[in-house]
Amino acid sequence: MCLYAITIFLSLDAGLPLSLPEARKSFAVTVVADDGSPLRSFPDAGGVWRYPVTPDQVSPLYIDALLNYEDHHFWRHPGINPLSMIRAFIQFLQAGRPLSGGSTITMQVARILHPHPRNIPGKLMQMFRALQLEHHFSKTEILTFYLNYAPFGGPVEGVQAASFAYLGKPAKELSHAEAALLAVLPQAPTRFRPDRHPRRATRARNKVLDRMAKFDIWDRKTVADAKIETVMPRFDPRPMMAPLLARRLKNRARPDGPVRTFIDPFLQITVADLIRGFTASTPDHTSAAALVVENSTLAVRAYVGSADFLDNSRFGHVDMVQALRSPGSTLKPFLYGIAMEEGLIHSESLMVDAPFSFSGYRPDNFTRHFTGPVGAAEALQRSLNLPAVDLLDRVGPKYFDTRLRQGGLKLRYPTHQGPNLTMILGGVGASLEELVSAYTALARNGLAGKLRLTKDQPIRERYMLSPGAACIIRQILQENRRPDLPAGRLSLDRSRQVAWKTGTSYGFRDAWTIGVTDRYTVGIWVGRPDGAPSPGQYGRATAAPLLFHIVDSLPRQYGPSPPVPDSVDRAEICWPLGTRPTGNDDPLCHKRRRAWTLNHVIPPTLPDRADRHWQPNPLTVWVNPETGLRVEPDCPVPDPHKKIIARWPRAAEPWLSPRLRRKSRIPRLDPVCGRPVSDSADTIRIMGVAPDTVFRPPGASTRLPTLTLEAQGGRGELYWLLNGDLIARSPVGSTRLYPFTRTGHYHLTVMDLAGNYDSVEFVVIGGGRPGERMTLPIPVNLRPPKFGLRA
Structure with a gap:
């Protein structure tokens, strides 16, 4: 008889196979954070929210509540519990209606996979399907089916989706009360939905809690405490913590589980809130994006692609983390680092911020102000354009582009263009993701890496800079004072010390700030996704404050400073030559500086572009001891004296003090040599303004005067600077x-592009009534500006 029953069952099993859901299509695609909480989910083809989960990913409290309330003998019965079925049948006969189900967990799974009518033939078919499940699957697999497909009301199926929708937490973190609530909910998903019927759900939950106390599964004090918890009317099956990242990763979903990222939920929410609050006060259509990357692992810990995903007026659906935009000045740190590796500069190399033409390319500074002589570190900190273009011209645009590509940063150029001098000022395309990836090199001994969005991505890294160059550049950027802090030596712990660099693209279309701390690299972009200008929105004023707020919100990590590579050293150098002083009284040392050097190399000041004769520096000349004028070797002058002159770049001379100009100037040729000395185009004279002139309105007029800018001599275009401003x-x-x-x-x-100049000082006063005493303001830049200071 038994053999006959088995034969019939196997025949039916072969003829009526189980219909199992396709794993890839039956689950909602879910992108989860580092702790497993969902960032965003996409329902399956039927609009159902169902997240894959295994028993070990669910709280043991829920498993206890489920099995002891629904199926106490789950681990022992063959799929059908005869005693429960007989009890339910007797109750039905006595009351004329169902009082208890009698269905096992296995039978409930059978009904989920193969729905049937609620009649005797349907019940028999359900029992057969339960036996089939027990025949083909283990108890753990059957329990997993239930955990994933049990109905929990509306479009929610499975305990994980229910836990997120009704409780806002993963099923691994359920309390006793929450476990009891979710255990009873599938019995009547519509009647017990906590968001619609919280009181009814509370009564059903308490019934489970009483049963757990009755069977001594949970002690009575625990049950009493659990009953105090309030059932909240919550329903949120669609988390939107990182919507643009989730949309990007949606297609990476696998049948065996969600897409797992490194996102820190607390940090993600903090950064998103900071960006949303910041953009609330910006003009319409302004958006912003931010990335926070853990340097050691290259893991993306926060990813905010737009100001507000649901705000169409700010193009919230556009992911600006991936968008190609002009990087402004954000490439300059890599240029200076590569120039150090090539032995062209050290951190205090003398550079000149003055008007110049590079084969027809004539860049200006963002502020239209020129500083004159400035150290490489300050030129980088202040993002001066002329020194950067000068340095790129010496390094070579093609070589610079090649080095960036080797480090993993691939720049995009306009159609039919390649590497050129405009690239250092933003004449290329790059994304926030690519720039942040490159900047991680400053905290990783020169190794830049591809950012890791998901946990299955391996670490891929390339050398962007040498460890020594990366260390020096980071030190330079870190010494740039944070403008959000008061002036002075305010001490910050290491976690808040940040090496930062700003950038602004042409026409105020993109504002950038990227910062590097010991633990994190943070990138900020602000602008309009449609590419329209945003006047007044630039890196230092717009993106930098947002960066500092994010840096200050990052988790603190205390520890020693990273070690300085052996290739990095400190040395005293001299301007204008850029080399070490020969002693305390070195006559060629006009100004002393303390520099960071790489590989113990101290390169001299770069050759003067304005020197068409390429004279050496220092320059040795012979002078007539009686006149102090220069003489040639064949001049009939007895006992000429040798004089060594340390020359400043010609374009820097307008900013030098009279004393330094005299020390650097080459004496005129002595007439005794019998050679003509004539004025040429290398001489410029300001016309119509004598030194110390006082300008005032004519007569009783109160309108300030107008100055006529006119000069004689010079070559090409003339630049007029007033107190350093163009x-x-x-x-x-x-x-x-x-x-x-x-x-x-x-x-x-007034200056020309060959470095020739002329200067004059004067005073402007206003008009007044006859006999009224005039009071001038405190003198502003009466003398040429000092080194590196803005006028």
Whole structure:
């Protein structure tokens, strides 16, 4: 008889195979954070929210509540519990209606996989399917089916989806009360839904808790405490913690589970809130993006692709982490680092921030202000354009592009263009993700790496800079004072010390700031996704404050400073030569600086571009001891003296003090040599303004005067600087007018692109009533600006 029953069962099993769901299509695609909490989910084809889960990923409290309430003998019965079935049948006969189900967990799974009518033939088919399940699957596999497919109300199926939707937490973290609630919910998913019927759900939950106390599964004090918990009317099956990242990773989903990222939920929410709060006060259509990357692992810990995903007015659906935009000045640190590796500069190499033409390319500074002589470190900190273009021209655009590509940063150029001098000022395309990836090299001994979005991505890294160059560049950027802090030596712990660099693209279209701490690299972009200009939005004023807020919110990590590589050293150097002083009284050492050097190499100051004769520096000349003028070897002068001159770049001379100009100037040729000395185009004279002139309005007028800018001599285009600010350009021989807007002391300089210049100082005062005493303001830049200081 038994053999006959087995034969019939196997025949039916072969003819009526189980219909199992396809794993890949039956689950919602879920992208989860580092702790397993969902960042965003996408329902399956039927609109059902169902997240894959295994028994070990569910709280043991839930497993206890489920099995002791629904199926106390689950681990022992063959799929059908005869005693329960007989009890349920007797109760049905006595009451005329069902009082208890009698269905096992296995039978409930059978009904989920193969729905049947609620009649006797349907019940028999359910029992057969339960036996089939027990025949083909283990108890753990059957329990897993239930955990994933049990109905929990509306479009929610499975305990993990229910836990997130009704409780806002993963099923691994359930309390006793929450476990009891989810255990009873599948009995009547619609009637017990906590978001719609919280009181009814509470009564059903308490029934489970009482049963757990009755069977001594949980002690009575625990059950009493659990009953105190309130059932909250919550329903949120669609988390949107990192919507753009999740959308990007959706297609990486696998049948065996969700897409697992490194996102820190607390940090993600913090960064998103900071960006949302910041953009709330910005003009319409402004968006922002941010990345926070853990340096040691290259793991992305926070990913905010737009200001607000649900705000269409700010293009919230556009992921600006991946968008190609002009990087502005954010490439400059790598240029300076590569130049150090090539032995061209050290951190205090003398550079010149002055008007110059590079084969027809004539860049300006962002502020339209020129500083004159400046160290490489300060030029990088202040993001001065002229020194950077000068340095790129010496390194070579193609070589610079090749080095960046070797480090993993692939720049995009406009159609039919390749590497050129505009690339260092933003004339290329790059994404926030790529820039942050490159900047991680500053905290990883020069190794840049591909950012890791998911846990199955391996670490891939390339050398962007040598360890020594990366260390020096980071030190330079870290010494740049945070503008959000008060001036002075405010001590910050290591976790808040940040090496930061800003960037602004042409037309105020993109504002960037990227910062590097010991533990994290943080990148910020602010602008309009449609590429329209955002006047007044630039890196230092817009993106930098947001960066500092994020840095200050990062988890603290205390520890020693990273070690300085053996290739990095400190040395005293001299301006203008850029080399070590020969002693305390070195006559060629006009200014002393303390520099970071690489590989113990101290390169001299770069050759002067304005020197068409490429004279050596220092320069040795012979002078007539009686006149102090220069003589040639064949001049009939007895006992000429040798004089060694340390020369400053010609373009820096307008910013030098009179003393330094005299020390650097080559004496004129002595007439005794019998050679003509004539003025040429290498001489410029400001016309119409004598030194110490006082300008005032004519008569009783109160309108400030207008200055006529006119010069004689020079080559090519002339640049007019007033207290260091560029106020006009004019061809040689033409004039310009400049109306004054305030009184004060002024220093006017005219320069050509060959480094020739002339300067004059004057005073502008306002009009007044006859007999009224005039009071001038405190002199502003009466003398040429000192080294590296803005006028």
